[in-house]
Amino acid sequence: MTNHPLLLVPLLLNLVGGIFTLALGTQGAASVLARLRGVGFDRAHRMLNTMQRWVAVFLAAIALGVVLTLVLQTFAADAPLTYRLGGWQPPYGIVLVMDGLSALFTLMLSLVSFAVLLYTAQCRDDTMNRDLYIPLALFNLVGLNGVFITGDIFTFFVFMEVTVMSSVVLVASADTNKSPNKGGIEAAIKYLLISAMGTLFLLVGIGLVYAAFGTLNMADIGLQSSEGTAPALAGVGAAVLLCAMLLKSAVAPFHYWQPDFHTAAPTPMSALLSSVVVKIGIYGIFRLVTLMFPEFREEFGAPLVILGVIGVIFGGLNALQTHNLKRLLAYSTLGQIGFILVALGWGGVAGLTAAIVFSFNHALIKSAMLMLAGLIASRTKEKTADLIRHVGLGRGMPLISLLFFVGALALAGIPPLNGFIGKLAVVQAGVGAQGWLGLGLTIGGGILTLMYGMKTWQRIFQSEHDHNTAPLKPFNQGDSPLAPALLIGLCVVLGLAAAPLVNAALVAATRLMQPSLYISAVLSLGGG
Amino acid sequence: MDLVLAVTTGVLFGLGVYQLLRRDLIKMAMGFYILFTAINLFFFAVGAFNSEVAPYVLAGVKATLVSEAIGSLKVPADPLVQALLLTAIVISFGSYALLLGMFQRASRVLKPEGDTRDATLMPGDLNSLRDTPDWDSASRKGAEA
Numbered sequence: 001m002t003n004h005p006l007l008l009v010p011l012l013l014n015l016v017g018g019i020f021t022l023a024l025g026t027q028g029a030a031s032v033l034a035r036l037r038g039v040g041f042d043r044a045h046r047m048l049n050t051m052q053r054w055v056a057v058f059l060a061a062i063a064l065g066v067v068l069t070l071v072l073q074t075f076a077a078d079a080p081l082t083y084r085l086g087g088w089q090p091p092y093g094i095v096l097v098m099d100g101l102s103a104l105f106t107l108m109l110s111l112v113s114f115a116v117l118l119y120t121a122q123c124r125d126d127t128m129n130r131d132l133y134i135p136l137a138l139f140n141l142v143g144l145n146g147v148f149i150t151g152d153i154f155t156f157f158v159f160m161e162v163t164v165m166s167s168v169v170l171v172a173s174a175d176t177n178k179s180p181n182k183g184g185i186e187a188a189i190k191y192l193l194i195s196a197m198g199t200l201f202l203l204v205g206i207g208l209v210y211a212a213f214g215t216l217n218m219a220d221i222g223l224q225s226s227e228g229t230a231p232a233l234a235g236v237g238a239a240v241l242l243c244a245m246l247l248k249s250a251v252a253p254f255h256y257w258q259p260d261f262h263t264a265a266p267t268p269m270s271a272l273l274s275s276v277v278v279k280i281g282i283y284g285i286f287r288l289v290t291l292m293f294p295e296f297r298e299e300f301g302a303p304l305v306i307l308g309v310i311g312v313i314f315g316g317l318n319a320l321q322t323h324n325l326k327r328l329l330a331y332s333t334l335g336q337i338g339f340i341l342v343a344l345g346w347g348g349v350a351g352l353t354a355a356i357v358f359s360f361n362h363a364l365i366k367s368a369m370l371m372l373a374g375l376i377a378s379r380t381k382e383k384t385a386d387l388i389r390h391v392g393l394g395r396g397m398p399l400i401s402l403l404f405f406v407g408a409l410a411l412a413g414i415p416p417l418n419g420f421i422g423k424l425a426v427v428q429a430g431v432g433a434q435g436w437l438g439l440g441l442t443i444g445g446g447i448l449t450l451m452y453g454m455k456t457w458q459r460i461f462q463s464e465h466d467h468n469t470a471p472l473k474p475f476n477q478g479d480s481p482l483a484p485a486l487l488i489g490l491c492v493v494l495g496l497a498a499a500p501l502v503n504a505a506l507v508a509a510t511r512l513m514q515p516s517l518y519i520s521a522v523l524s525l526g527g528g
Numbered sequence: 529m530d531l532v533l534a535v536t537t538g539v540l541f542g543l544g545v546y547q548l549l550r551r552d553l554i555k556m557a558m559g560f561y562i563l564f565t566a567i568n569l570f571f572f573a574v575g576a577f578n579s580e581v582a583p584y585v586l587a588g589v590k591a592t593l594v595s596e597a598i599g600s601l602k603v604p605a606d607p608l609v610q611a612l613l614l615t616a617i618v619i620s621f622g623s624y625a626l627l628l629g630m631f632q633r634a635s636r637v638l639k640p641e642g643d644t645r646d647a648t649l650m651p652g653d654l655n656s657l658r659d660t661p662d663w664d665s666a667s668r669k670g671a672e673a
Contacts, residue, residue: 154612154615158615158619161619161623165622165623165626168626168630169626172630172633175637185630185633185634185637186634188630189627189630189631189634192623192626192627192630193548193556193560193627196560196563196564196623196627199619199623200563200564200567203567203570203571203616204567204570206612207567207570207571207574210574210575210609210612211574211575214575216608216612
């Protein structure tokens, strides 16, 4: 069994980057630079702020390269890659594991975080001038990277808390007396309290699982529960863990914090939150139903399908009636998470493949759309995302109009874009699982996506604009469209050439259906 | 001992949930911490207390020798649970501090104009403070992006 220290690199890069940019943001660094370059303190401070942003972009680019290498290695190898922290033989100690699922989720995270940091680097919002913004964003990425590659359920909890704390501070910091961004603190408090309840449930679940199995290693839990020696307590633990994951993913009965939180976040942060952070719970559910408790797959399937269908319809209807562009996209996330849950609930190789492909594509589309929303808002005088104020705002922005149109179509799942591939996979899974009622309701709810997408596009880009009520800033004072354009381009490419992603997801799903592969790789059974 | 732990955990859970649902922010924060204490106690009950011998012994001294020395034949307690407990305490304490800081900031930022009360000493519920946005209604002037 070989160790793959490369698994540590994305984690360490972001951690070291966070600490480095933290140092760059201090007053001391600014006064040293002011003395060295012979410029004023304020100017040195601004230079350091710019440096922070580009350091983050640079690190994200390196991390993307490393993750691509790791993904290629993972799919080339037969067994998942593992790294034992401190050299402890599992089930003792903490182990990092990258199998097909982790690889695709980490790749999704790296792509989105690169785009998000690129957008941040060119963003003119005041929030991004804060010394702590970039370090906190990087610490957030440490948590996200860790969640997707850890093979230990308690470490999963710790990394999730890292993500929660940093995103709470990022959202709250946007709300000051002067800024027009009201509601940031309220949303942050709401999220902190509700996510603490999720954490509580997660801890209770971990405690129950530990009491039942005497281990925290996911592979060891999977091994023991596949041997059929699981006591009744394990079932309770699994159900509690499932609830915690649903809460973290903002699924219908636990969703109410999500629209507030994602609306109040600064644009690049809301792009990250609404595309990748909500997938933490999805990833946890994947691990629950395939690795740790495969015997409960049937029991968990039905509620997941029901909750998913509720999410699709509820999210779609809410998105139709809201008057804030960012909030519309947050509600849309609620609906799209529903699609993923439905596919997960149907299960089987087809269902898991569909869920992976849909998650991946949704992250790219949604982060691009949220950045476009921020971009449009950055052109208004008071920086608003209110759709009433947006009527006809985009008449003079042909490029943004095109990007938004393509993004809305991709979100709705129109061929030949990548959203279509995801929806097609979900439909195939539904046909395979014979879930006709769920399938019909899901497709019906999917039409809502097209409705609100097109309604919004027409309102912003096709209506007459009244310059007296909503004056517009010139192009060069808005944010740069580079990052969303890159993501939308990727969406088109993944729609036209979908085979690599779908095949990778198929391989990942096939391996997920054989948990013994993961278990023997982590515990080095079978002569490893 | 098990009964004591079970009853205490249950009572703390009840207290925590009750406090958390009150409208006052400070009482809410208390509820938050009481709930986490309940969880920590629950972890304690899971396995940290299944023996009377400490899991950590001096270098070179075997655990059995230690247990003989204090007149008990039990195996050492599970060190992992204690480590988890420690981590959970640290994280819950951190969350609690963050929450209190947030409440303090909220009472400062959301203070209605003309209110001269000392912001740091002002509890009370969020709704009585500044009008927070009603996102879904069309009448609002607009939220920032």
